[in-house]
Amino acid sequence: MAAQRERSLAEVFQDIVANVQDIVRSELRLASVEIRQELVKAAAAGKVAAAGGVLAFFSFALFLLAAVYGLALVMPPWMAALTLAVILAITGSILISAGRKRLKLIHFKPEKTVSSIRETLHG
Numbered sequence: 001m002a003a004q005r006e007r008s009l010a011e012v013f014q015d016i017v018a019n020v021q022d023i024v025r026s027e028l029r030l031a032s033v034e035i036r037q038e039l040v041k042a043a044a045a046g047k048v049a050a051a052g053g054v055l056a057f058f059s060f061a062l063f064l065l066a067a068v069y070g071l072a073l074v075m076p077p078w079m080a081a082l083t084l085a086v087i088l089a090i091t092g093s094i095l096i097s098a099g100r101k102r103l104k105l106i107h108f109k110p111e112k113t114v115s116s117i118r119e120t121l122h123g
Contacts, residue, residue: 027117034110041106049099056092063088 064084071080 023120027113027120030116031110031113034112035108038106038108038110042103042108045099045102045106048102049096052092052095052099056088056095059091060085060088 064081067084068077068080071077071083075083
């Protein structure tokens with residue numbers, strides 16, 4: 001039988017440190033991937049909210065002008081402008097709210113990484 005070589009305490013400690021380093025690197029890679037995925041979702045939601053804001057602005061500028069002229073035929077021009085401004089402000093608010101709701105669904109905390117770290121520490 002071949003005699004088994006016993007490892008020194010220093011070698012065991014070096015292996016432990018190397019393993020911990022590998023685990024930490026893996027957890028950081030996982031966190032990076034999770035955060036990147038959530039940032040893509042956040043960018044998409046932000047684009048929707050921004051599009052809503054831009055549409056609300058241009059709608060205000062273009063439709064208000066045309067509608068004020070049309071409504072000025074049946075009411076005073078100031079009242080026509082005010083009426084349209086309220087309607088368009090409500091529409092813009094709805095679009096901005098839809099974008100905000102999508103942003104609230106995004107989780108910036110890397111759940112898988114946190115769970116994996118807890119398993120590593122407790123298991």
